[in-house]
Amino acid sequence: MDPAVAAPSRFLSALKGERQSPPPIWLMRQAGRYLPEYRALRAKAKTFLDFCYRPALAAEATLQPIRRFGFDAAILFSDILVVPDALGQRVSFEEAQGPRLEGIRTEADFSRLREVLDLEALAPVLETIDRARAALPDIPLIGFCGAPWTVASYMVAGRGTPDQAPARLLAYRSPDLFQLLIDRLVDASADYLSRQLGAGADVVQIFDSWAGVLPPAEFARWCVAPIRAIVERVRERRPHAPIIAFPRGAATRLKEFADIEGLWAVGLDTTIEAAAAAQQLPERFALQGNLDPLVLLAGGRRLDEATDRVLQDFAPRAHIFNLGHGVLPETPVEHVERLVRRVRRARG
Amino acid sequence: MDPAVAAPSRFLSALKGERQSPPPIWLMRQAGRYLPEYRALRAKAKTFLDFCYRPALAAEATLQPIRRFGFDAAILFSDILVVPDALGQRVSFEEAQGPRLEGIRTEADFSRLREVLDLEALAPVLETIDRARAALPDIPLIGFCGAPWTVASYMVAGRGTPDQAPARLLAYRSPDLFQLLIDRLVDASADYLSRQLGAGADVVQIFDSWAGVLPPAEFARWCVAPIRAIVERVRERRPHAPIIAFPRGAATRLKEFADIEGLWAVGLDTTIEAAAAAQQLPERFALQGNLDPLVLLAGGRRLDEATDRVLQDFAPRAHIFNLGHGVLPETPVEHVERLVRRVRRARG
Numbered sequence: 001m002d003p004a005v006a007a008p009s010r011f012l013s014a015l016k017g018e019r020q021s022p023p024p025i026w027l028m029r030q031a032g033r034y035l036p037e038y039r040a041l042r043a044k045a046k047t048f049l050d051f052c053y054r055p056a057l058a059a060e061a062t063l064q065p066i067r068r069f070g071f072d073a074a075i076l077f078s079d080i081l082v083v084p085d086a087l088g089q090r091v092s093f094e095e096a097q098g099p100r101l102e103g104i105r106t107e108a109d110f111s112r113l114r115e116v117l118d119l120e121a122l123a124p125v126l127e128t129i130d131r132a133r134a135a136l137p138d139i140p141l142i143g144f145c146g147a148p149w150t151v152a153s154y155m156v157a158g159r160g161t162p163d164q165a166p167a168r169l170l171a172y173r174s175p176d177l178f179q180l181l182i183d184r185l186v187d188a189s190a191d192y193l194s195r196q197l198g199a200g201a202d203v204v205q206i207f208d209s210w211a212g213v214l215p216p217a218e219f220a221r222w223c224v225a226p227i228r229a230i231v232e233r234v235r236e237r238r239p240h241a242p243i244i245a246f247p248r249g250a251a252t253r254l255k256e257f258a259d260i261e262g263l264w265a266v267g268l269d270t271t272i273e274a275a276a277a278a279q280q281l282p283e284r285f286a287l288q289g290n291l292d293p294l295v296l297l298a299g300g301r302r303l304d305e306a307t308d309r310v311l312q313d314f315a316p317r318a319h320i321f322n323l324g325h326g327v328l329p330e331t332p333v334e335h336v337e338r339l340v341r342r343v344r345r346a347r348g
Numbered sequence: 349m350d351p352a353v354a355a356p357s358r359f360l361s362a363l364k365g366e367r368q369s370p371p372p373i374w375l376m377r378q379a380g381r382y383l384p385e386y387r388a389l390r391a392k393a394k395t396f397l398d399f400c401y402r403p404a405l406a407a408e409a410t411l412q413p414i415r416r417f418g419f420d421a422a423i424l425f426s427d428i429l430v431v432p433d434a435l436g437q438r439v440s441f442e443e444a445q446g447p448r449l450e451g452i453r454t455e456a457d458f459s460r461l462r463e464v465l466d467l468e469a470l471a472p473v474l475e476t477i478d479r480a481r482a483a484l485p486d487i488p489l490i491g492f493c494g495a496p497w498t499v500a501s502y503m504v505a506g507r508g509t510p511d512q513a514p515a516r517l518l519a520y521r522s523p524d525l526f527q528l529l530i531d532r533l534v535d536a537s538a539d540y541l542s543r544q545l546g547a548g549a550d551v552v553q554i555f556d557s558w559a560g561v562l563p564p565a566e567f568a569r570w571c572v573a574p575i576r577a578i579v580e581r582v583r584e585r586r587p588h589a590p591i592i593a594f595p596r597g598a599a600t601r602l603k604e605f606a607d608i609e610g611l612w613a614v615g616l617d618t619t620i621e622a623a624a625a626a627q628q629l630p631e632r633f634a635l636q637g638n639l640d641p642l643v644l645l646a647g648g649r650r651l652d653e654a655t656d657r658v659l660q661d662f663a664p665r666a667h668i669f670n671l672g673h674g675v676l677p678e679t680p681v682e683h684v685e686r687l688v689r690r691v692r693r694a695r696g
Contacts, residue, residue, distance in 0.1 A: 162510045168640075168642050169642055169645065172642060172643050172646035172650045173646050173648075173650070175650070213619065214619065215618040215619060215638075215640045215654075215672070216620075217654075219619070251599030251600050251619065251620070252599055252600055252621060252624035253621070270563040271563060271564070271567070271601075272564075272599070273600060273601070290563075292516075292563045294517055298517055298520035302520045302523070306563075306565070324563070
């Protein structure tokens, strides 16, 4: 990789709203199962959570894609469910089945949660950040958490669900209880992100992967308001930390993020046109996205065409090249190489 | 029910772009498992497809919700997968598992499809329409089909999938083959809808339940273009037939339907604000939707509030009250009664 192109300023400059040509690039789930070196590393830990909580392994997973592809940013290797775990709701990952938690449905269930994060439980994550930061060349490190709505959808259902129906139902039937859960997650997430920044993260991203299913009133209450609250609180403690929100499926509701002070960039899923996003978010926002992970998996001429289209469509704005969702485990490594080469060759 | 309120003109007038106060109401999947009389009827047929293909049973299922709730429109009881079935791709429904088909992945698979619909296979559906039409009071009857993209997603995967990845991948890897499949479905669907109108359907709706997952270029090619082609062809044969499209998840891309001549109304899912839909679709379009099926399941004060919000938000436009997706099987019948009463009481 050309070190001039991968210089740290590119990603941070784009976050400040400055157009870069070519745009900086990193990929959601760039550390993960599609990499053979990741699979070898993963085999050293018994469970997925154990893997996340072993700083030597998690830091190495964080660094692997940087070494291989020279991305413009590294992202902490971890999972959004370490937050419920550190709030005392036991989380486990069953192979090929995804996460399992004891679902929260009643006030009694909620009352068993800790009021604040168990910092001892999260210490390994902060140590991972410290190690990765020290080992990284001049590359920004992104920390992250799940947004309250998305994390709550797992905490209520006790597992991943295709439509988040259990959490949506609880929010309709017991809005006061659901609000308590969201508030608890706002507190915990703001604290957690601030600590990540303190430990060496340069930027943090808030993942609201399931925002898209919410009707307008619920979207405002359960997606936008909690993210706004987290950004405000992190900003009190770390006024200059760049924060990215990824409200997947926000579509026509992206505009609701436009007035959040302290939010620097918005991640876009694959379904939105660049122009429709740009129209809703003022120039000060960097736009991050939004190649289809499936076209990266498919590869070939279609991948080139889709890459060029993303580059062209986002060219008028400060753009951070990314996928619209995470890298799929079946993705051939060569396709990622091909993508990075093509983006790096682009000149706007 | 007040027969003056349920008069046939209300639904058809709204389709013509005329505001009605209160708006007409019908619900997607208003005939279905949430009704005890439906479950009793369903028990008379061995398989779900057998049920769809027995005119006496399917016509009765069509009429049941009209008798109970006095909706402003009836919708044919059938399934979108009768089209692949009539194209020679064997379809079966396994209890609690959904549809199963032999997936189409190669040109050889595709070549086994019939070129035109097996009219003998579809004769029972047309007879169902004839029977329901004859038995209905002055209530419009809606026929329907699945949109090519949504039907193709089942034909390729061989089953329902959470993200339609198999069809999206085939479309990326073999766009020419996928185009052939879509074209075959355009031909078949236009023919099928025209025949439904000939058999007594007053209106037809095209369901594109999985439109929302497609990135912009793919949305234009696989969702909008095929629906446009179907509307044009139906219009050649039935120039005055009202046609509704339901591109679920179209969000910022609803505007792409704005210039389809012969399209009278657009169905909206739960996630879009009325204003964002109204902005994209000219006044001549009726807007149909978009109460959350989960709030109908939840019931109570939340249902009333959400109902009022939909009524209020859509009041500036010709509006057909509906859900944003189908009635859920667990929905209490009393909640549907409560909804219909509240909508009928509304005055704009």
